[in-house]
Amino acid sequence: MPPPLPDIRALAVRQWRDYQRRTPGTYFGEGHAPLHLSDAYRLQREVVRLRQTAGDSTIGYKIGCIGPGIVEQFGMAGPIRGYLYKSEMHPSGAMLAHADYANLAIEGEMAVAIGPGETIVGAFPVIELHHFVFRGASKTLVELVANNGLNAGAVLPHDPALPLERWAGSQALTIRINGDAVASGGLWSMPGGAVEAVAWLGAHLKEWGLHLAPGDLVLTGTPLGLHPVRPGDAVAVSVDGTTFVECRIV
Template sequence: MAESIRALAARQLADYRAGTPGTSFADPGRPRLGLDDAYRVQGEVAALRAPAERVVGYKVGCTGPGTRAQFGLDGPIRGLLFDTELHRSGSELSAAAYAELAIEGELAVRLGEDGRIATVFPVIELHNYVFRGQPPTLAELVANNGIHAGVVLPPPTAEAPWPGDEPLSGRLTVRIDGACVEEGPMDGVPGGPAGSLRWLSAHLAEHDLSLHPGQLVLTGTPLRLLRVRPGAHVEVTAEGLGGVEAVISA
């Protein structure tokens, strides 16, 4: 099985770089992949991407009502964030660099030196919105790294201090070309951002992994994935925590 996992990981990475992610999941005779094996594929892909690309954190996905209903899947699942796929607010991103580009508005946190949440801020998560399997499975989602393709971040100086025990009671809003297209509570995933982090910490421990100071964690969202086309101006705001934006070019 280890040999087949490595072969699948090599194909996964080649497909990802070719802009055609996850083609193996469309193969009629493909072997059924369990969730643990899917995480092994994810890890093997990360090993193949190193040392040129460095893992800088994690995403927690498929937790909120929007994506669970949209995918027909119940998570949570974990994905990896790479330093080469971080973009600053105001970036211009080419739709041609992605496969069926979709975005998500969500909250992210950064860990402090004590391993606890230090800051919280809105982000735009980028996705290759492609599922090959019919029906899609959590294993496909995990092996495709949560269909994650990057994240747009605010400047470090704009990251808000974590409020501690105070609830995040504001609204998370996605605007495209100035019009509100999605809105929901900032605490709209189970347990809020802190709940996502607790799940992630326990999940990583089961896989002999752990969180580290300075890492970035995307904590999930109550909102849906939204397909975006060239020419779109995307903005995500979190009430009291600021905003982040990007322009989608051809």
């Protein structure tokens, strides 16, 4: 008989404690019976409740594991979603302590702001931060979802109020680390761009009794890859040669 699956609420307490200790997802390195993907999403929601009780709040969602760079890097395909937390948003130019993260890695991607009726009222590049840790014998969507898509926050541009149409003719989203271009490609991870991403997320959330609300931030997923960074690194994300958001790792 296979071992019983864990109590989701108890596991959420462990997940939250692990996260606070910067040792995320230790459960997945212990050879337990695999969770179902639905359990992983329930686990996300329980961690939200714990973080809200501790004084944090959610401000939107991320979409992940969909762009070609990440699919190739991880060897699996989503899409999946995770939550974004207010306490983990940083302004462009932020100095981020490497020691505050577990194997810090970054993505450059496009984000959108949501208006009434799940409309898109703004779009802009961001730097997504990650605790780049997988503990299972192989990478799985379950571990990815249970660990909130590895999300550790984001760095946002100072002026995000740019209409979606602003990007219609844009060609290249580029990540630079210490001035060197480490990845460059299209702006969107889904063929239908931001519109397809928001439509998928809206439908997915409805399956869970959730919905997008005006003011929500949505990270639409990177078409590029995930890049580890070290103390001393300067990270910048540009579109067609213009830098919109940057940070430094200390």
